Amino acid sequence: xxxxxxxxxxxxxxxxxxxxxxxxxxxxxxxxxxxxxxxxxxxxxxxxxxxxxxxxxxxxxxxxxxxxxxxxxxxxxxxxxxxxxxxxxxxxxxxxxxxxxxxxxxxxxxxxxxxxxxxxxxxxxxxxxxxxxxxxxxxxxxxxxxxxxxxxxxxxxxxxxxxxxxxxxxxxxxxxxxxxxxxxxxxxxxxxxxxxxxxxxxxxxxxxxxxxxxxxxxxxxxxxxxxxxxxxxxxxxxxxxxxxxxxxxxxxxxxxxx
Amino acid sequence: xxxxxxxxxxxxxxxxxxxxxxxxxxxxxxxxxxxxxxxxxxxxxxxxxxxxxxxxxxxxxxxxxxxxxxxxxxxxxxxxxxxxxxxxxxxxxxxxxxxxxxxxxxxxxxxxxxxxxxxxxxxxxxxxxxxxxxxxxxxxxxxxxxxxxxxxxxxxxxxxxxxxxxxxxxxxxxxxxxxxxxxxxxxxxxxxxxxxxxxxxxxxxxxxxxxxxxxxxxxxxxxxxxxxxxxxxxxxxxxxxxxxxxxxxxxxxxxxxx
DNA sequence: CGATATCTTGAGGAATCTCAATACTAGTGG
DNA sequence: CCACTAGTATTGAGATTCCTCAAGATATCG
Numbered sequence: 242x243x244x245x246x247x248x249x250x251x252x253x254x255x256x257x258x259x260x261x262x263x264x265x266x267x268x269x270x271x272x273x274x275x276x277x278x279x280x281x282x283x284x285x286x287x288x289x290x291x292x293x294x295x296x297x298x299x300x301x302x303x304x305x306x307x308x309x310x311x312x313x314x315x316x317x318x319x320x321x322x323x324x325x326x327x328x329x330x331x332x333x334x335x336x337x338x339x340x341x342x343x344x345x346x347x348x349x350x351x352x353x354x355x356x357x358x359x360x361x362x363x364x365x366x367x368x369x370x371x372x373x374x375x376x377x378x379x380x381x382x383x384x385x386x387x388x389x390x391x392x393x394x395x396x397x398x399x400x401x402x403x404x405x406x407x408x409x410x411x412x413x414x415x416x417x418x419x420x421x422x423x424x425x426x427x428x429x430x431x432x433x434x435x436x437x438x439x440x441x442x443x444x445x446x447x448x449x450x451x452x453x454x455x456x457x458x459x460x461x462x463x464x465x466x467x468x469x470x471x472x473x474x475x476x477x478x479x480x481x482x483x484x485x486x487x488x489x490x491x492x493x494x495x496x497x498x499x
Numbered sequence: 500x501x502x503x504x505x506x507x508x509x510x511x512x513x514x515x516x517x518x519x520x521x522x523x524x525x526x527x528x529x530x531x532x533x534x535x536x537x538x539x540x541x542x543x544x545x546x547x548x549x550x551x552x553x554x555x556x557x558x559x560x561x562x563x564x565x566x567x568x569x570x571x572x573x574x575x576x577x578x579x580x581x582x583x584x585x586x587x588x589x590x591x592x593x594x595x596x597x598x599x600x601x602x603x604x605x606x607x608x609x610x611x612x613x614x615x616x617x618x619x620x621x622x623x624x625x626x627x628x629x630x631x632x633x634x635x636x637x638x639x640x641x642x643x644x645x646x647x648x649x650x651x652x653x654x655x656x657x658x659x660x661x662x663x664x665x666x667x668x669x670x671x672x673x674x675x676x677x678x679x680x681x682x683x684x685x686x687x688x689x690x691x692x693x694x695x696x697x698x699x700x701x702x703x704x705x706x707x708x709x710x711x712x713x714x715x716x717x718x719x720x721x722x723x724x725x726x727x728x729x730x731x732x733x734x735x736x737x738x739x740x741x742x743x744x745x746x747x748x749x750x751x752x753x754x755x756x757x
Numbered sequence: 758c759g760a761t762a763t764c765t766t767g768a769g770g771a772a773t774c775t776c777a778a779t780a781c782t783a784g785t786g787g
Numbered sequence: 788c789c790a791c792t793a794g795t796a797t798t799g800a801g802a803t804t805c806c807t808c809a810a811g812a813t814a815t816c817g
Binding site: 321323325326327329330331333344345346347351352374375378381382384385386388389390391392393395396397398399400402403404405443445446486488 | 579581583584585587588589591602603604605609610632633636639640642643644646647648649650651653654655656657658660661662663701703704744746
Binding site: 695696697707708710711712714715728 | 795796797798
């Protein structure tokens with residue numbers, strides 16, 4: 242479901258597809274780390290990349306796994322999470338097409354990664370990618386830029402988790418989804434929710450019941466309306482932004498969804 | 500107060516102090532980004548670095564400021580925070596000697612930075628540092644490694660804010676401070692708290708009253724004991740770790756305090 | 758079209774917050 | 788050196804938000 246609505250990401254004029262050089266034809270290349278390489282250098286990625294398809298609910302890696310690979314999502318969506326020993330869970334991010342994951346300069350991943358929908362990823366072995374980074378500093382710069390943006394998003398999320406009310410949390414989350422949709426679709430008002438209420442709850446530090454009640458509150462205030470439980474419309478965007486704690490002048494500076 | 504107890508960080512044999520090359524004599528160099536440069540190259544930093552001293556409570560920069568500089572703390576401590584329009588505040592990290600801040604690939608800082616104690620920092624203009632990064636890829640790699648570690652810490656903090664109880668939050672915080680002290684001091688049991696209860700509350704997503712009550716609960720359980728309100732001892736480290744949700748096998752993997 | 762998941766709503770309870778009073782600490786001046 | 792003061796921390800009582808448990812409604816999928 243997430244997959245087909247993002248087709249607009251694909252450049253109108255597709256690249257030549259070279260059998261031995263799939264990265265050259267990659268639809269998300271320019272959006273991800275790989276975009277840092279010039280066309281002629283992209284083939285170097287093929288030498289180290291492998292591909293993987295994940296069914297919904299399938300794990301890409303666990304928090305405790307040795308962090309030996311980095312990944313780029315070419316299609317679908319993934320959730321990242323950490324758990325406490327007793328099973329309480331915190332989702333630290335939802336990732337979509339062209340997003341990057343697996344950055345860990347320690348030897349273990351900092352979180353588990355599980356597919357939300359049918360997902361395909363490119364896998365880059367860490368050691369071989371690092372060798373490539375030595376050769377192409379622009380790629381490393383891009384990686385640093387991505388990490389820096391993720392850090393900023395993580396801080397936004399701390400503000401949300403530590404200081405916002407349930408309704409504000411949900412409004413902030415929907416605001417992010419809406420910004421994201423605006424960037425990638427024509428209609429920024431319609432939002433797909435590929436994750437369950439449980440996932441949203443674990444992302445926002447709430448229970449499913451409170452998420453549901455907050456949805457109902459936003460409906461009652463006519464800020465949003467539902468088509469189906471997985472698809473909704475934002476009716477009153479300014480009110481949504483106000484609830485999310487976003488000041489009007491910074492509407493543009495949309496943040497990635499982590 | 501934070502300052503003098505960390506003197507052990509300074510290598511026993513001080514470097515030659517060259518008047519035109521203060522970075523060569525820098526006590527925290529090896530611990531920070533600057534440590535990525537070899538001794539002969541360190542002088543290159545002098546060309547771009549300036550220094551600044553901050554009084555307690557003085558701002559280094561505001562969330563809305565143009566992000567044109569990066570900083571390394573040479574002494575003291577700093578808190579980073581974000582605010583909501585109505586004044587609610589979330590502290591996203593406490594930083595100490597040798598810590599690095601200001602990374603922002605957007606044009607504005609993601610947070611405000613304010614000195615907790617008397618603090619000195621090195622300031623590197625962003626554009627000139629980037630030029631240096633092009634020349635010394637090891638430095639960029641180090642920066643990426645720092646960013647990656649901060650990201651992991653940010654995710655730990657999300658788990659704390661979203662899913663831990665007040666007592667668990669405080670125990671986790673004290674655990675971090677204790678790990679940090681163990682790395683830098685001989686006695687890992689004694690913890691200095693250079694921040695107020697208000698700062699702790701804004702870091703943990705609580706109120707000062709709840710922080711205070713949680714301290715009292717930990718005292719009652721004889722997990723900690725106070726010397727003064729700003730100085731305490733951990734009595735029962737295993738119990739502290741258990742409350743913090745840290746499994747025994749991962750005690751080593753101490754995380755930075757962000 | 759029915760079975761199963763998921764989502765929504767309700768009622769009561771628990772954790773944390775708010776407001777208010779008291780105690781402590783550190784600095785100041787007598 | 789000690790009382791005084793201003794700031795900070797602790798404790799208490801009641802209010803509020805969110806959670807838990809339970810029931811009912813709505814989607815989704817074979």
